[in-house]
Amino acid sequence: MNPMNDSGVELAFAGASGITVLVAYGLLMLGVGVITWLANRGLHQSVDEYYLGGRGLGVMVLFFTFFATQYSGNTVVGYPPQAYRVGYAYLVSIPFFITIILAYLVFAPRLYTLGRRLSLVTPVDWIHHRFQSRALTTVAAILMLYALANYLLEQFVAIGQGVSGLTGGTIPYQVGVVFFIVIMVVYSWLGGMRSVAYTDTMQGIALLFGVIMLLVGSLMYFGTPGDAAAIMAANTPEKLAPPDGPGLLRWLSLLLLVGVGAAVYPHAVQRIFSARSEATLKRSFIRMAYMPFATAGVVFVVGIIGIAAFPGLDTAGSEQLVGRMASALANQSAIFYWAMVLLFGGVIAAIVSTADSVLLTFCSIVSHDLYGRFVNRDAAQSRQIMVGKLVGLVAVVVLVIIAWYPPATLYQIFVLKFELLIQVAPALMIGLYWTRMSRRATLAGMVIGAIFASALTLAGLRPLGLFNGLWGFLLNLAICVGGSLLLPPSMAEQNRARELTHV
Incomplete structure (x- = not known):
């Protein structure tokens, strides 16, 4: 995914300006890490402080770290081309993110309360407390670590391609990958969650500013969605049509897969x-409820306007839509020139902000849930944190080697991210409310659902056009519920679950 010049599109602002902005972003992120480390040196031996920012993130920082986690740079550069190709049917991209917020509201407030009471650090931590099953905890950790490694690899590839594109090829792909990954590892290592959250805030503000300027410039210089509709009506009327029955079914399956999985x-x-606090969490979610319209909605409109700006692009050409529009806007005035430079710098920074969050959680699951719980129960928290850092560093090196020249043969393996991750949802979410949920049925459902979804995906099958992760999830759910009803846990286990989940 090179949003700027894979097909030879020459950006007016690529080169020296792009290098200057990227170096400035990199140094600023590094500075945040150093300042955070200096301010909290004595606290970083604590798991709570390092992985959770001392459980003290305020509304604004929490909002932006959620925002940066949910909306990566791909939202800005990947969604407009899809809207360009599909037309108004791609309005489904907005409900994607609304569904995620709805899913959060189902379980997040209750999980927060239990997290405070039980001192939970990771989602695997909750599954272990709830079901007291070493096998279930291990399987859940493996599925989550696989999804995180998958996501991290995607971000590394996107960083390198974005840097190369913004600088007009002056900085090669591999150099861009190494430069930003080294900075990310250093500030994450130094400041933990606080560094990650503060850089997320900086990157989220930059991304929002750039997206708004892109929309304003598009409306000023390329026309309106009405102009694009006239072109679609004349040349591609199917882009104005609502989705058909199978299309609606795919919409629904994707909404469920992405909404629950994300x-x-x-x-x-x-x-x-x-x-x-719980009030802080809820206020952050209230702000997040507007972001599908302010982010996904805005880039959807940009993609539709792109039909008027650059009609008739083929698939490869449409992939460069945002780069083409930004390049054209950069030629209009100095204000838009620098706004577009900041936009693409913000896109790359947003990708880094997603990667740093993923890396921190990867380390926490390894150190707290696997090493601290099963390998060395007596390990001090400082030792757990160091083990997580070292394992995370090894994982980064391995993923950078893979990202150096991304092999096409890995594609089928890495498309399994959501297909596997969604299989932990029943244990994580239903276990919060249903005290009769059996650990054996939950483990069987998670394993069988993951295997079934993987088998369908690797075989290239998609029954009824539904996404394979959803088929695996439905099978998983049936086994969890059916197995728990047929072979319920003992009354002692149910009483323990009732006491544990009481809020």
Whole structure:
């Protein structure tokens, strides 16, 4: 995914300006890490402080760290081309993010309360407390770590391609990857969650500013959605038509897969535990409720306007739509020139902000849930944190090697991210409310659902056009519920679950 010049589109602002902005972003992020470390040196031996920011993130910081986690740079550069190709049917991209917020509201406030009472650090931590099953905890951790590694690899590839594009190829892909990953590892290592959250705030503001300027410039110089509608009516009327029956079914399956799957992303769930209070968490979610319209809605409109700005682009050409529009706007005035430079710098910074969150949670699951719980129960918290840092560093090196020259043969393996991650949702969400949920049925459902979804995906099958992760999830759910009803846990286990989940 190179949003700027894979097909030879020459950006008016690429080159020296792009290098200057990227170096400035990198140094600023590094500075945040150093300042955070200096301000909290004595506290970083604590798991709560390092992984959760001392459970003290306020409304604004928590909002922006949720925002940066949910909306990566791909939202800005990847969604407009899709809207360009699909037309108004791609309005579904807005409900994607609304569904995620709805899923959060189902379980986040209750999980936050339990997180405070039980001192939970990760979502795996909750599953272990709820079901007291080593096998279930391990399987959940493996599925989450796989999804996190998958997501991290995607971000590394996107960083390198974005840097290369913004600088007009002056900075090669591999150099861009290494430069930003080293900075990310350093500030994450130094400041933990506080560094990540503060850089998320900076990057979220930059991204929002750039997106708004892109919309304003598009409306000023390229026309309105009405102009684009006239072009679609004349040349591609199907882009104005509502989706058909199978299309609606695919919409629904994707909404469920993404809505539930993204809501249980481990790095997103971990932010629930980082909130200063339940009221802080709820106020952050209230602000997040507007962001599907302010972000996904805005870039959807940009994609539609792109039909009027650059009609007739093929698939490869449409992938460069945002770069083409930004380049044209940069030629209009100095204000838009620098706004577009900041936009693409913000896109890359947003990708980094997603990667740092993922890396921190990856380390926390390894150190707290696996090493601290199963390998060395007596390990001091400082030792757990160091183990997580070292394992995370090894994982980064391995993923950078893969990202150096991304092999096409890995594609089928790495498309399994949501298909596998959504299988932890029943244990994580239903376990909060249903005390009769059996650990054996939950484990069987999670394993069988993951295997079934993987098998369908690797075989290239998609029954009824539904996404395979959803098929696995439905099978998982049936086994969890049916198995728990047929072979319920003992009364002692049910009483323990009732006492544990009481809020």
